[in-house]
Amino acid sequence: MGKELAIYGGAPALRTEEVKNWPPIDAIDEKLVMEALHQTNQSRGPQNLAFEKEFAAWNGNQYALFTNSGTAALHMCLVGCGIGAGDHVLVTAYTWSSSATCILHHDAIPIFVDIDPETFLMDPDKIEAAITPRTKAVIVVQLHGLCDDMDKINAIAKKHNLAVIEDACQAHGALYKGKKAGTLGHCAAFSLNQNKCLCAGEGGVFVTDDPKIYENASKLWSFGETARPEQSRDYHAYALGWMYRNNEITAAFARAQLSKYDYYFKTCCANGNYLAENLKGIKGLLLPYVPEDCVHNWYNFNLRIDFNAIGFNGGEQDKIRFRDAVAAAVAAEGIRAAVWQRFILPEMTVFQAKNAYGHGYPWSIPGADEGVDYTPSRFPCALEYSHKHISVVQTLRAPNGLDIAEKAAEGIQKVFTNLDKIDVERIETICKAKK
Ligand SMILES: Cc1ncc(COP(=O)(O)O)c(C=O)c1O
Numbered sequence: 001m002g003k004e005l006a007i008y009g010g011a012p013a014l015r016t017e018e019v020k021n022w023p024p025i026d027a028i029d030e031k032l033v034m035e036a037l038h039q040t041n042q043s044r045g046p047q048n049l050a051f052e053k054e055f056a057a058w059n060g061n062q063y064a065l066f067t068n069s070g071t072a073a074l075h076m077c078l079v080g081c082g083i084g085a086g087d088h089v090l091v092t093a094y095t096w097s098s099s100a101t102c103i104l105h106h107d108a109i110p111i112f113v114d115i116d117p118e119t120f121l122m123d124p125d126k127i128e129a130a131i132t133p134r135t136k137a138v139i140v141v142q143l144h145g146l147c148d149d150m151d152k153i154n155a156i157a158k159k160h161n162l163a164v165i166e167d168a169c170q171a172h173g174a175l176y177k178g179k180k181a182g183t184l185g186h187c188a189a190f191s192l193n194q195n196k197c198l199c200a201g202e203g204g205v206f207v208t209d210d211p212k213i214y215e216n217a218s219k220l221w222s223f224g225e226t227a228r229p230e231q232s233r234d235y236h237a238y239a240l241g242w243m244y245r246n247n248e249i250t251a252a253f254a255r256a257q258l259s260k261y262d263y264y265f266k267t268c269c270a271n272g273n274y275l276a277e278n279l280k281g282i283k284g285l286l287l288p289y290v291p292e293d294c295v296h297n298w299y300n301f302n303l304r305i306d307f308n309a310i311g312f313n314g315g316e317q318d319k320i321r322f323r324d325a326v327a328a329a330v331a332a333e334g335i336r337a338a339v340w341q342r343f344i345l346p347e348m349t350v351f352q353a354k355n356a357y358g359h360g361y362p363w364s365i366p367g368a369d370e371g372v373d374y375t376p377s378r379f380p381c382a383l384e385y386s387h388k389h390i391s392v393v394q395t396l397r398a399p400n401g402l403d404i405a406e407k408a409a410e411g412i413q414k415v416f417t418n419l420d421k422i423d424v425e426r427i428e429t430i431c432k433a434k435k
Contacts, residue, residue: 013411014334036252047251070191072244074102080217081163142171145299200254267398272298333411
Protein backbone atom coordinates (compact mmCIF):
# COMPACT_ATOMS: atom_id res chain seq x y z
CA MET A 1 0.00 0.00 0.00
CA GLY A 2 1.43 3.35 -1.05
CA LYS A 3 1.81 5.92 1.68
CA GLU A 4 0.40 8.84 -0.26
CA LEU A 5 -3.14 9.55 0.87
CA ALA A 6 -5.72 8.42 -1.69
CA ILE A 7 -7.45 11.81 -1.48
CA TYR A 8 -4.27 13.26 -3.07
CA GLY A 9 -4.04 10.55 -5.73
CA GLY A 10 -2.30 7.69 -3.87
CA ALA A 11 -3.52 4.09 -4.08
CA PRO A 12 -6.57 3.52 -1.84
CA ALA A 13 -6.45 0.89 0.90
CA LEU A 14 -9.63 -0.63 -0.50
CA ARG A 15 -10.90 -0.57 -4.05
CA THR A 16 -14.60 0.37 -4.20
CA GLU A 17 -15.48 -2.87 -5.98
CA GLU A 18 -13.91 -4.94 -3.17
CA VAL A 19 -16.59 -3.82 -0.69
CA LYS A 20 -19.77 -5.83 -1.18
CA ASN A 21 -23.10 -4.14 -1.29
CA TRP A 22 -25.55 -4.06 1.60
CA PRO A 23 -27.71 -6.04 2.16
CA PRO A 24 -26.53 -9.31 0.59
CA ILE A 25 -29.22 -10.87 -1.57
CA ASP A 26 -29.42 -14.58 -2.30
CA ALA A 27 -31.87 -17.34 -3.27
CA ILE A 28 -33.66 -17.12 0.11
CA ASP A 29 -34.65 -13.47 -0.54
CA GLU A 30 -35.67 -14.26 -4.12
CA LYS A 31 -37.76 -17.26 -3.08
CA LEU A 32 -39.68 -15.48 -0.31
CA VAL A 33 -40.24 -12.27 -2.25
CA MET A 34 -41.47 -14.19 -5.32
CA GLU A 35 -43.75 -16.24 -3.10
CA ALA A 36 -45.26 -13.02 -1.70
CA LEU A 37 -45.63 -11.54 -5.16
CA HIS A 38 -47.73 -14.48 -6.32
CA GLN A 39 -50.00 -14.55 -3.26
CA THR A 40 -53.61 -13.53 -3.59
CA ASN A 41 -53.21 -10.69 -1.10
CA GLN A 42 -50.44 -8.06 -0.92
CA SER A 43 -51.44 -6.60 2.42
CA ARG A 44 -51.69 -8.14 5.91
CA GLY A 45 -51.27 -11.65 4.65
CA PRO A 46 -49.13 -14.58 5.75
CA GLN A 47 -45.76 -12.82 5.32
CA ASN A 48 -46.63 -10.06 7.80
CA LEU A 49 -47.95 -12.50 10.36
CA ALA A 50 -44.98 -14.82 9.96
CA PHE A 51 -42.46 -11.98 10.19
CA GLU A 52 -44.02 -10.65 13.37
CA LYS A 53 -43.94 -14.08 14.95
CA GLU A 54 -40.38 -14.76 13.83
CA PHE A 55 -39.10 -11.36 14.93
CA ALA A 56 -40.78 -11.63 18.35
CA ALA A 57 -39.28 -15.11 18.83
CA TRP A 58 -35.83 -14.03 17.65
CA ASN A 59 -35.73 -10.94 19.88
CA GLY A 60 -37.52 -12.46 22.86
CA ASN A 61 -40.64 -10.27 22.95
CA GLN A 62 -44.26 -11.29 23.53
CA TYR A 63 -45.66 -9.01 20.82
CA ALA A 64 -44.36 -7.54 17.59
CA LEU A 65 -46.09 -5.40 14.96
CA PHE A 66 -44.53 -4.82 11.56
CA THR A 67 -44.66 -1.14 10.60
CA ASN A 68 -43.76 0.96 7.58
CA SER A 69 -40.91 2.71 9.44
CA GLY A 70 -38.97 2.84 12.67
CA THR A 71 -40.41 6.31 13.25
CA ALA A 72 -43.94 4.85 13.11
CA ALA A 73 -42.92 2.22 15.67
CA LEU A 74 -41.51 4.96 17.93
CA HIS A 75 -44.76 6.91 17.72
CA MET A 76 -46.60 3.69 18.62
CA CYS A 77 -44.37 3.33 21.69
CA LEU A 78 -45.45 6.76 22.95
CA VAL A 79 -49.12 6.04 22.40
CA GLY A 80 -48.71 2.54 23.83
CA CYS A 81 -47.36 4.09 27.04
CA GLY A 82 -50.24 6.56 27.24
CA ILE A 83 -48.25 9.72 26.51
CA GLY A 84 -50.55 12.64 25.75
CA ALA A 85 -50.58 16.28 24.69
CA GLY A 86 -48.31 18.50 26.77
CA ASP A 87 -46.50 15.65 28.54
CA HIS A 88 -42.71 15.85 28.70
CA VAL A 89 -40.57 13.02 27.34
CA LEU A 90 -36.82 12.78 27.90
CA VAL A 91 -34.56 11.93 24.97
CA THR A 92 -30.86 12.23 24.21
CA ALA A 93 -29.61 15.45 22.62
CA TYR A 94 -27.59 13.54 20.04
CA THR A 95 -29.50 11.09 17.88
CA TRP A 96 -31.56 10.79 14.71
CA SER A 97 -34.17 13.57 14.44
CA SER A 98 -37.16 11.24 14.66
CA SER A 99 -36.08 9.87 18.06
CA ALA A 100 -37.47 13.24 19.21
CA THR A 101 -39.92 14.29 16.49
CA CYS A 102 -41.93 11.13 17.28
CA ILE A 103 -42.68 12.86 20.61
CA LEU A 104 -44.07 15.85 18.73
CA HIS A 105 -46.24 13.50 16.64
CA HIS A 106 -48.37 13.05 19.73
CA ASP A 107 -48.27 16.69 20.83
CA ALA A 108 -45.85 15.91 23.64
CA ILE A 109 -42.68 17.87 24.37
CA PRO A 110 -39.11 16.57 23.98
CA ILE A 111 -36.77 17.37 26.85
CA PHE A 112 -33.16 16.79 25.88
CA VAL A 113 -30.50 15.18 28.05
CA ASP A 114 -26.78 15.51 27.24
CA ILE A 115 -24.69 12.46 26.30
CA ASP A 116 -21.97 10.61 28.13
CA PRO A 117 -18.72 11.65 26.40
CA GLU A 118 -17.43 8.06 26.17
CA THR A 119 -20.48 6.03 25.15
CA PHE A 120 -22.15 8.90 23.17
CA LEU A 121 -25.45 7.73 24.74
CA MET A 122 -27.83 9.58 27.08
CA ASP A 123 -25.87 10.21 30.29
CA PRO A 124 -27.88 8.48 33.06
CA ASP A 125 -26.35 10.84 35.62
CA LYS A 126 -27.98 13.82 33.88
CA ILE A 127 -31.50 12.37 33.71
CA GLU A 128 -32.85 13.39 37.10
CA ALA A 129 -31.95 17.06 36.60
CA ALA A 130 -34.03 17.06 33.39
CA ILE A 131 -37.19 15.62 34.96
CA THR A 132 -40.09 18.10 35.29
CA PRO A 133 -43.51 17.61 36.92
CA ARG A 134 -44.83 16.79 33.42
CA THR A 135 -42.27 14.11 32.56
CA LYS A 136 -43.94 10.80 31.74
CA ALA A 137 -41.38 8.79 29.79
CA VAL A 138 -37.79 8.46 28.70
CA ILE A 139 -36.73 7.39 25.21
CA VAL A 140 -33.41 5.61 25.52
CA VAL A 141 -31.65 5.53 22.16
CA GLN A 142 -29.34 2.53 21.81
CA LEU A 143 -27.31 4.61 19.39
CA HIS A 144 -24.84 3.19 16.88
CA GLY A 145 -25.76 -0.31 18.16
CA LEU A 146 -24.64 0.11 21.78
CA CYS A 147 -27.02 -0.21 24.74
CA ASP A 148 -27.12 2.45 27.43
CA ASP A 149 -26.75 1.65 31.16
CA MET A 150 -30.28 0.24 31.44
CA ASP A 151 -30.11 -0.84 35.10
CA LYS A 152 -29.35 2.72 36.11
CA ILE A 153 -31.97 4.21 33.77
CA ASN A 154 -34.69 1.72 34.76
CA ALA A 155 -34.05 2.46 38.45
CA ILE A 156 -34.41 6.23 37.87
CA ALA A 157 -37.53 5.63 35.76
CA LYS A 158 -39.08 3.47 38.46
CA LYS A 159 -38.39 6.09 41.13
CA HIS A 160 -40.11 8.80 39.03
CA ASN A 161 -42.81 6.58 37.52
CA LEU A 162 -41.61 7.01 33.93
CA ALA A 163 -42.23 4.67 31.03
CA VAL A 164 -39.02 3.43 29.41
CA ILE A 165 -39.08 3.37 25.60
CA GLU A 166 -36.12 1.98 23.71
CA ASP A 167 -35.22 3.48 20.36
CA ALA A 168 -33.51 0.31 19.16
CA CYS A 169 -33.69 1.41 15.51
CA GLN A 170 -29.93 0.87 15.15
CA ALA A 171 -29.49 -1.86 17.74
CA HIS A 172 -30.65 -5.20 16.33
CA GLY A 173 -28.94 -7.93 18.32
CA ALA A 174 -26.99 -5.58 20.59
CA LEU A 175 -26.73 -6.94 24.14
CA TYR A 176 -26.81 -5.46 27.62
CA LYS A 177 -25.89 -7.93 30.37
CA GLY A 178 -26.77 -10.74 27.96
CA LYS A 179 -30.22 -9.30 27.16
CA LYS A 180 -31.19 -8.04 23.74
CA ALA A 181 -31.96 -4.43 22.84
CA GLY A 182 -35.72 -4.14 22.61
CA THR A 183 -36.28 -6.21 25.76
CA LEU A 184 -34.80 -3.70 28.20
CA GLY A 185 -37.71 -1.27 28.74
CA HIS A 186 -41.51 -1.23 28.45
CA CYS A 187 -41.53 -1.26 24.65
CA ALA A 188 -39.20 -0.60 21.75
CA ALA A 189 -38.90 0.39 18.11
CA PHE A 190 -36.62 -1.05 15.44
CA SER A 191 -35.98 0.30 11.95
CA LEU A 192 -35.48 -1.87 8.86
CA ASN A 193 -34.46 0.92 6.48
CA GLN A 194 -31.73 0.64 3.87
CA ASN A 195 -28.84 1.40 6.26
CA LYS A 196 -29.88 -0.80 9.13
CA CYS A 197 -28.17 -4.02 10.23
CA LEU A 198 -31.48 -5.73 9.46
CA CYS A 199 -32.70 -4.24 6.19
CA ALA A 200 -35.96 -4.62 4.29
CA GLY A 201 -35.55 -1.46 2.20
CA GLU A 202 -37.90 0.42 4.52
CA GLY A 203 -39.88 -0.72 7.55
CA GLY A 204 -39.91 -1.03 11.29
CA VAL A 205 -41.00 -3.20 14.19
CA PHE A 206 -42.82 -2.26 17.38
CA VAL A 207 -42.24 -4.70 20.26
CA THR A 208 -43.48 -5.07 23.83
CA ASP A 209 -44.32 -7.70 26.44
CA ASP A 210 -47.20 -5.69 27.88
CA PRO A 211 -50.72 -6.48 26.56
CA LYS A 212 -52.09 -3.02 27.39
CA ILE A 213 -49.22 -1.22 25.66
CA TYR A 214 -49.68 -3.56 22.70
CA GLU A 215 -53.41 -2.84 22.52
CA ASN A 216 -52.95 0.96 22.62
CA ALA A 217 -50.15 0.86 20.05
CA SER A 218 -52.19 -1.40 17.75
CA LYS A 219 -54.94 1.20 17.48
CA LEU A 220 -52.51 3.86 16.32
CA TRP A 221 -51.00 1.39 13.82
CA SER A 222 -54.21 0.80 11.90
CA PHE A 223 -56.74 3.66 11.73
CA GLY A 224 -57.71 3.49 15.41
CA GLU A 225 -59.33 0.11 14.87
CA THR A 226 -59.22 -2.71 17.39
CA ALA A 227 -59.44 -5.64 14.96
CA ARG A 228 -56.36 -6.56 12.98
CA PRO A 229 -56.85 -6.05 9.23
CA GLU A 230 -56.83 -9.81 8.58
CA GLN A 231 -59.64 -10.24 11.12
CA SER A 232 -63.24 -9.27 10.70
CA ARG A 233 -63.21 -5.45 10.81
CA ASP A 234 -65.98 -3.10 11.83
CA TYR A 235 -64.15 -0.08 10.34
CA HIS A 236 -64.72 1.96 13.49
CA ALA A 237 -62.06 4.39 14.75
CA TYR A 238 -61.94 3.69 18.48
CA ALA A 239 -59.00 6.06 18.90
CA LEU A 240 -56.91 8.46 16.86
CA GLY A 241 -55.13 6.21 14.37
CA TRP A 242 -52.49 6.52 11.69
CA MET A 243 -51.74 4.05 8.89
CA TYR A 244 -48.46 2.51 9.93
CA ARG A 245 -48.84 -0.99 8.45
CA ASN A 246 -46.44 -2.51 5.93
CA ASN A 247 -46.96 -4.73 2.87
CA GLU A 248 -46.39 -8.39 2.07
CA ILE A 249 -43.40 -8.09 -0.29
CA THR A 250 -41.47 -6.06 2.28
CA ALA A 251 -42.42 -8.53 5.00
CA ALA A 252 -41.15 -11.42 2.86
CA PHE A 253 -37.85 -9.57 2.31
CA ALA A 254 -37.62 -8.88 6.06
CA ARG A 255 -38.20 -12.57 6.83
CA ALA A 256 -35.45 -13.62 4.44
CA GLN A 257 -32.99 -11.14 5.94
CA LEU A 258 -33.93 -12.08 9.51
CA SER A 259 -33.22 -15.74 8.73
CA LYS A 260 -29.60 -14.74 8.00
CA TYR A 261 -29.26 -12.19 10.79
CA ASP A 262 -27.18 -14.25 13.18
CA TYR A 263 -24.51 -14.64 10.47
CA TYR A 264 -24.65 -10.88 9.71
CA PHE A 265 -24.30 -10.08 13.40
CA LYS A 266 -21.36 -12.41 13.94
CA THR A 267 -19.55 -11.08 10.87
CA CYS A 268 -20.06 -7.43 11.79
CA CYS A 269 -18.99 -8.07 15.40
CA ALA A 270 -15.80 -9.80 14.26
CA ASN A 271 -15.00 -6.95 11.84
CA GLY A 272 -15.76 -4.21 14.38
CA ASN A 273 -13.73 -5.97 17.04
CA TYR A 274 -10.84 -6.28 14.58
CA LEU A 275 -10.82 -2.51 14.08
CA ALA A 276 -11.15 -1.86 17.83
CA GLU A 277 -8.13 -4.11 18.52
CA ASN A 278 -5.93 -3.07 15.64
CA LEU A 279 -6.34 0.70 15.71
CA LYS A 280 -5.24 1.11 19.32
CA GLY A 281 -2.51 3.58 20.23
CA ILE A 282 -2.68 5.87 17.18
CA LYS A 283 -2.05 9.48 18.17
CA GLY A 284 -5.04 11.69 17.38
CA LEU A 285 -7.51 8.80 17.11
CA LEU A 286 -10.06 8.03 19.81
CA LEU A 287 -11.77 4.66 19.45
CA PRO A 288 -15.31 3.76 20.56
CA TYR A 289 -15.70 2.64 24.15
CA VAL A 290 -17.68 -0.54 24.82
CA PRO A 291 -18.62 -1.20 28.47
CA GLU A 292 -17.77 -4.72 29.62
CA ASP A 293 -21.41 -5.73 30.04
CA CYS A 294 -22.38 -4.75 26.47
CA VAL A 295 -22.05 -6.35 23.05
CA HIS A 296 -21.97 -3.70 20.31
CA ASN A 297 -23.52 -4.55 16.95
CA TRP A 298 -21.24 -1.98 15.20
CA TYR A 299 -24.06 -0.41 13.22
CA ASN A 300 -21.66 2.55 13.09
CA PHE A 301 -18.02 2.27 14.06
CA ASN A 302 -17.16 5.75 15.28
CA LEU A 303 -13.76 7.37 15.07
CA ARG A 304 -13.12 10.60 16.92
CA ILE A 305 -10.33 13.07 16.39
CA ASP A 306 -8.37 13.77 19.56
CA PHE A 307 -7.73 17.47 18.95
CA ASN A 308 -5.79 17.85 22.21
CA ALA A 309 -3.39 15.03 21.38
CA ILE A 310 -2.47 16.58 18.03
CA GLY A 311 -2.12 20.09 19.51
CA PHE A 312 -4.87 21.51 17.32
CA ASN A 313 -5.39 25.12 18.20
CA GLY A 314 -8.20 26.32 15.95
CA GLY A 315 -11.73 27.25 16.98
CA GLU A 316 -14.88 25.09 16.68
CA GLN A 317 -15.46 25.91 13.01
CA ASP A 318 -11.82 25.04 12.21
CA LYS A 319 -12.27 21.72 14.04
CA ILE A 320 -15.37 20.93 11.98
CA ARG A 321 -13.60 21.74 8.69
CA PHE A 322 -10.58 19.64 9.73
CA ARG A 323 -12.86 16.73 10.74
CA ASP A 324 -14.69 16.94 7.41
CA ALA A 325 -11.38 16.86 5.55
CA VAL A 326 -10.24 13.80 7.55
CA ALA A 327 -13.59 12.09 6.83
CA ALA A 328 -13.11 12.79 3.10
CA ALA A 329 -9.58 11.34 3.31
CA VAL A 330 -10.85 8.16 5.04
CA ALA A 331 -13.61 7.80 2.43
CA ALA A 332 -11.07 8.23 -0.37
CA GLU A 333 -9.26 5.16 1.02
CA GLY A 334 -12.31 3.17 -0.13
CA ILE A 335 -13.94 3.02 3.30
CA ARG A 336 -17.59 4.03 3.58
CA ALA A 337 -17.10 6.82 6.09
CA ALA A 338 -19.09 9.94 6.73
CA VAL A 339 -20.19 12.39 9.38
CA TRP A 340 -23.28 10.70 10.78
CA GLN A 341 -25.08 13.73 12.26
CA ARG A 342 -23.47 17.15 12.23
CA PHE A 343 -26.22 18.84 14.28
CA ILE A 344 -27.34 18.05 17.76
CA LEU A 345 -31.13 17.93 18.04
CA PRO A 346 -31.64 21.13 20.11
CA GLU A 347 -29.89 23.04 17.29
CA MET A 348 -32.42 21.88 14.70
CA THR A 349 -34.87 24.47 13.45
CA VAL A 350 -38.04 22.63 14.45
CA PHE A 351 -36.94 22.74 18.11
CA GLN A 352 -35.41 26.21 18.00
CA ALA A 353 -38.61 27.60 16.45
CA LYS A 354 -40.77 25.62 18.91
CA ASN A 355 -43.39 25.28 16.24
CA ALA A 356 -44.33 21.85 14.88
CA TYR A 357 -48.03 22.04 14.05
CA GLY A 358 -48.36 25.77 13.52
CA HIS A 359 -49.50 28.30 16.14
CA GLY A 360 -46.52 27.19 18.24
CA TYR A 361 -47.99 23.75 18.95
CA PRO A 362 -47.34 21.64 20.91
CA TRP A 363 -45.27 24.05 23.03
CA SER A 364 -48.19 26.50 23.17
CA ILE A 365 -50.33 24.02 25.10
CA PRO A 366 -50.88 25.84 28.44
CA GLY A 367 -48.02 25.04 30.81
CA ALA A 368 -46.27 22.69 28.39
CA ASP A 369 -43.29 24.97 27.71
CA GLU A 370 -42.40 25.47 31.38
CA GLY A 371 -38.79 24.47 32.01
CA VAL A 372 -38.08 23.77 28.33
CA ASP A 373 -34.74 25.20 27.22
CA TYR A 374 -33.18 24.17 23.91
CA THR A 375 -30.08 26.37 24.13
CA PRO A 376 -27.45 24.19 22.41
CA SER A 377 -24.65 25.10 24.81
CA ARG A 378 -26.57 23.28 27.57
CA PHE A 379 -25.49 20.05 25.83
CA PRO A 380 -21.69 20.46 25.61
CA CYS A 381 -20.80 16.75 25.27
CA ALA A 382 -23.25 16.27 22.40
CA LEU A 383 -21.94 19.40 20.68
CA GLU A 384 -18.34 18.28 21.03
CA TYR A 385 -19.10 14.81 19.72
CA SER A 386 -20.99 16.20 16.72
CA HIS A 387 -17.88 18.21 15.79
CA LYS A 388 -15.26 15.50 16.04
CA HIS A 389 -16.73 12.15 14.99
CA ILE A 390 -16.47 10.21 11.74
CA SER A 391 -18.65 7.13 11.27
CA VAL A 392 -17.53 4.05 9.39
CA VAL A 393 -20.73 2.61 7.95
CA GLN A 394 -21.53 -0.60 6.12
CA THR A 395 -17.92 -1.53 5.16
CA LEU A 396 -17.90 -3.85 8.16
CA ARG A 397 -21.14 -5.62 7.26
CA ALA A 398 -21.46 -9.15 5.88
CA PRO A 399 -20.50 -10.57 3.49
CA ASN A 400 -17.42 -8.39 3.95
CA GLY A 401 -15.10 -10.38 6.18
CA LEU A 402 -11.83 -9.92 8.03
CA ASP A 403 -9.87 -9.38 4.78
CA ILE A 404 -11.92 -6.21 4.23
CA ALA A 405 -11.71 -5.20 7.91
CA GLU A 406 -7.93 -5.55 7.69
CA LYS A 407 -7.73 -3.22 4.68
CA ALA A 408 -10.16 -0.78 6.29
CA ALA A 409 -7.91 -0.70 9.38
CA GLU A 410 -4.89 -0.02 7.14
CA GLY A 411 -6.72 2.86 5.45
CA ILE A 412 -7.78 4.45 8.73
CA GLN A 413 -4.29 4.02 10.14
CA LYS A 414 -2.79 5.59 7.01
CA VAL A 415 -4.98 8.69 7.36
CA PHE A 416 -4.57 9.07 11.13
CA THR A 417 -0.79 8.66 11.02
CA ASN A 418 -0.71 11.39 8.38
CA LEU A 419 -2.94 13.97 10.05
CA ASP A 420 -0.14 16.53 9.57
CA LYS A 421 -0.71 16.15 5.81
CA ILE A 422 -4.40 17.03 6.01
CA ASP A 423 -4.58 20.26 4.03
CA VAL A 424 -8.13 21.43 4.62
CA GLU A 425 -8.35 23.91 1.76
CA ARG A 426 -6.82 21.50 -0.73
CA ILE A 427 -9.23 18.71 0.29
CA GLU A 428 -12.23 21.07 0.17
CA THR A 429 -11.24 22.01 -3.41
CA ILE A 430 -10.86 18.33 -4.36
CA CYS A 431 -14.28 17.47 -2.85
CA LYS A 432 -15.96 20.41 -4.60
CA ALA A 433 -14.50 19.35 -7.95
CA LYS A 434 -15.87 15.82 -7.44
CA LYS A 435 -19.45 17.02 -6.87
C1 LIG B 1 -31.75 6.10 16.09
C2 LIG B 1 -32.82 6.12 15.04
N1 LIG B 1 -34.09 6.30 15.44
C3 LIG B 1 -35.10 6.30 14.55
C4 LIG B 1 -34.87 6.12 13.21
C5 LIG B 1 -36.04 6.14 12.26
O1 LIG B 1 -36.15 4.96 11.52
P1 LIG B 1 -36.92 4.99 10.11
O2 LIG B 1 -36.00 5.65 9.13
O3 LIG B 1 -37.16 3.56 9.79
O4 LIG B 1 -38.15 5.75 10.32
C6 LIG B 1 -33.58 5.92 12.75
C7 LIG B 1 -33.31 5.73 11.31
O5 LIG B 1 -32.49 6.27 10.69
C8 LIG B 1 -32.52 5.93 13.69
O6 LIG B 1 -31.25 5.75 13.30
